[in-house]
Amino acid sequence: MADLNDIAVFVKVAQLGSFSRASHALGMPVSTVSRKVSALEAELGVTLLQRTTRKLALTSQGQDYFHECSEPLNLLFDAERVLTQTQRKPEGTLKISVPVVLGQDPFLEFISDFLKLYPRIKIDLFITNLFLDLIAENVDVGIRFGELKDSTLIAKKLGSQVRYVVASPEYLKDRKPPTKPADLGLHQCVLLNGKNNEAEWELLNGRKRAEIRVAGPISSRDFQSVSTFVYRGHGIGLLPSTYCNDKIEKGELVRLLPDWASRQLEVHAVYPTRNFLPSRLHVFLEALRAWKSPLWTLP
Amino acid sequence: MADLNDIAVFVKVAQLGSFSRASHALGMPVSTVSRKVSALEAELGVTLLQRTTRKLALTSQGQDYFHECSEPLNLLFDAERVLTQTQRKPEGTLKISVPVVLGQDPFLEFISDFLKLYPRIKIDLFITNLFLDLIAENVDVGIRFGELKDSTLIAKKLGSQVRYVVASPEYLKDRKPPTKPADLGLHQCVLLNGKNNEAEWELLNGRKRAEIRVAGPISSRDFQSVSTFVYRGHGIGLLPSTYCNDKIEKGELVRLLPDWASRQLEVHAVYPTRNFLPSRLHVFLEALRAWKSPLWTLP
DNA sequence: AATTACATTTCCATTTATGGAAAAATCGCA
DNA sequence: TGCGATTTTTCCATAAATGGAAATGTAATT
Structure with a gap:
């Protein structure tokens, strides 16, 4: 030709x-x-x-x-x-994948505020706990908790999350509080993503590690629900510190086994390697970095 | 970009x-x-x-x-x-410009035969005595009699034309034939492109040249008509040799002033300079070169 | 887990394209 | 008719692109 x-x-x-x-x-x-x-x-x-x-x-x-x-x-x-x-220009469609725990008002409010700031951007939101291949699925950015698997993605740290063992005073009123991790097995627990309303909780105390099989009457898929049931006395919960700290200070929650906590989870925004970042992704990452999420603490 | x-x-x-x-x-x-x-x-x-x-x-x-x-x-x-x-491929439109003298059955038959040979070619025919700028008018090829003016065109010689002074025996029956060119002014002549039924004829005899103002009752724009009126005894004509030779041999026309004839005209096909000749033009030029036209003799 | 196969990227000697200047040609004006 | 202005074409030194080989990286197979 x-x-x-x-x-x-x-x-x-x-x-x-x-x-x-x-x-x-x-x-x-x-x-x-x-x-x-x-x-x-x-x-x-x-x-x-x-x-x-x-x-x-x-x-x-x-x-x-x-x-x-x-x-x-x-x-x-x-x-x-x-x-x-x-x-x-910050315009066009952003495909965003987040785990179910983010599919709540705080994050949705963040997204709403972001769209009001950038009216020309559109969001295509995937709220799923399934592992998504960002490249194959043409997803612009995902939020990931915990260890990262796909090394071809770029990861930007957003913050970290640690979870505490807590219960409401109402729940504890007629019960003997656990004094060691194994005691949790004797208690009702409110679960996140339980299977048959059972789960494994991993707790650390310095170098000491405990793995406890827990069960309870209620399991849900997001911390909003889980924390609400904990607040209302339905059992012991393992909640992100960001959900607890205020209430613990106010006496509305009691921290149990205070020497123990979950493993610290890193939270990242991940996106496929690009030589040229679209403006819409760039501004989204900046907004995300600045957002005070209830699900992690800023670095 | x-x-x-x-x-x-x-x-x-x-x-x-x-x-x-x-x-x-x-x-x-x-x-x-x-x-x-x-x-x-x-x-x-x-x-x-x-x-x-x-x-x-x-x-x-x-x-x-x-x-x-x-x-x-x-x-x-x-x-x-x-x-x-x-x-x-020999296809597409050919724009052809020819003088009025060619706008006759012989040439039209040639064109007809050509199109039957190449059914995918189309002809856009200009029959005019006006000078056409082939480039500006986007004309593919023209046929020109006589000297060429436009040096940016390519010229392919088709043949040449010489014209003889002739009359029918019927016309001559009761008249004294001309013995020198000036005598033509005393005769009725059949004109080609006459103005007010008058024209100038230029005749040559070796190095001798004569210019005669002639007149007659009939003027036409093509040799087909002119020769018909001459054949039918309406006057003396200056006809291309190709119109005369057969009839002179048969005694149907009489050549007058046989030492004299018109200046020899070269006939060319002309077309704009092209580095790449379209196939349709190429085949047309070949057909034209091979055509035994009544208006010129082949080289 | 290590190796092999295969795909993309990078490097460098060679080839090709470029840009500026000069040559050639044409048209308009005096 | 001749000259000047302007446009297109050609030439050549320089810059950039190319193609082949090697390097790098990833995924599949053993």
């Missing part, structure tokens, strides 16, 4: 009816314009332009070819303009 | 989902494909392809850009295919 840049040059010459004017318009020397048009004619085996040093006319084939090529070239130019404009 | 060839390469990679397959399809080394796609991304400031050495996926912007560019590139490819196909 002919050199596409030569075609664009030819079209510009045909439009302006002059090699000189075309060279000005294209920002290239007249000698280059001349050579490229001649090269195109040679490649096609067709005379497109009838020319002397002072006169220029399209041959009938040149006219046909010019008409056939003008529109596609305009479309290509438009495609580039739209692409680069979108890239530079 | 981005390098259009880079765009075409990107589109092929996106289509085939592989640099290697794209390099085979495009007949270029994989290193070139890689570099061109990277160059395009750099120029646009956008990551179009998400890639590891084993995985390739379009970013959402890459997908959009791919969809925007596929159709225009196909259109450009089609335009080239149509152009080069038309160039190689």
Whole structure:
């Protein structure tokens, strides 16, 4: 196939009816314009332009070819303009994947505020605990708790989360509080993502580690629900510190086994490697970094 | 603007989902494909392809850009295919300009035969004695009698024409035949393109030249008509030898002043300079060269 | 877990394209 | 008719692109 840049040059010459004017318009020397048009004619085996040093006319084939090529070239130019404009402006669709625990008012409010700040951005939100291959699923960014698996993604740390063993005074009123982790097995617990309303809790105390099988009457998939049931005395919970600290201070919750806590989880925003970050992703990451989430503490 | 060839390469990679397959399809080394796609991304400031050495996926912007560019590139490819196909096959429209004297059955029959031979060719015929600028008027080919003026045209000699002074025996029956050119002024003459039924005839006899003002009752614009009136005894005519020789041999016409004749006119096919002759023009010129025209003798 | 196969990226010698200047040609004006 | 202005074409030193080989990295297989 002919050199596409030569075609664009030819079209510009045909439009302006002059090699000189075309060279000005294209920002290239007249000698280059001349050579490229001649090269195109040679490649096609067709005379497109009838020319002397002072006169220029399209041959009938040149006219046909010019008409056939003008529109596609305009479309290509438009495609580039739209692409680069979108890239530079915070606009377009962001596909975001977050775990179910984030699918709550605090995060939804954050998203709402973000969209009010950037009205040209659209959000396509996946709230799932399933592992998503961000590249294959064409997801722009995900939020991940805990260890990261996919090393081809870029990770930006958002914060960290530690969880405490807590219960309401009401729950504890008629009960003997646990004095060691194993005692939890004797208690009703409110679970996050329990299986058959059972779960394994891993607790650390310095170098000491305990794994306890716990059970309870209620299991839910997000900390909002879980914490509400804990607050209302339905059992002991293992809640992020951000859900507890205020209430513990106010006496509305009691921290149990205070020397023990969950393993500290790192929270990251992850996204596929890109040489050029779209503006919309860039501003989203910045907003995310600044957000005081109830689910993690800032670094 | 981005390098259009880079765009075409990107589109092929996106289509085939592989640099290697794209390099085979495009007949270029994989290193070139890689570099061109990277160059395009750099120029646009956008990551179009998400890639590891084993995985390739379009970013959402890459997908959009791919969809925007596929159709225009196909259109450009089609335009080239149509152009080069038309160039190689005898098809398309031929614009032909001929003087009025050719606008007769013999030439029209020639054109008819030509079109039957090449049914895909179309003829746009100008029968005019006006001088046409072939380039400006986008005329493919013209037939010219006499000296050529436009040096930027290519001329192919078709033949030559000389005209004789003749009259029918019927006309001469009761008249004294002319014995020198000046005597023609005393006779009725049948004119070609006369003004007010008068014309100037230039006759040569070796180095001798005579210019005679002649007049007559009939003037017409083509040799078919003129010769018919001469045959029927309406006066003396200055007819192309090709119209006379047979009839002179048969005694149906009498050549007068046999030492004198018109200046010899060269007949050419002329067409604008072209580095690449369309097939349709090429075959037309060959047919014209081979045609035994009543208006000129072959070289 | 290690190795192999295969794909993409990078490097460098060679080839090709470019841009500026000069040559050539044409048209308009005096 | 001749000259000057302007445009296109050609030439050549320089810059950039290319293609092949090697390097790098990833995924599949053993």
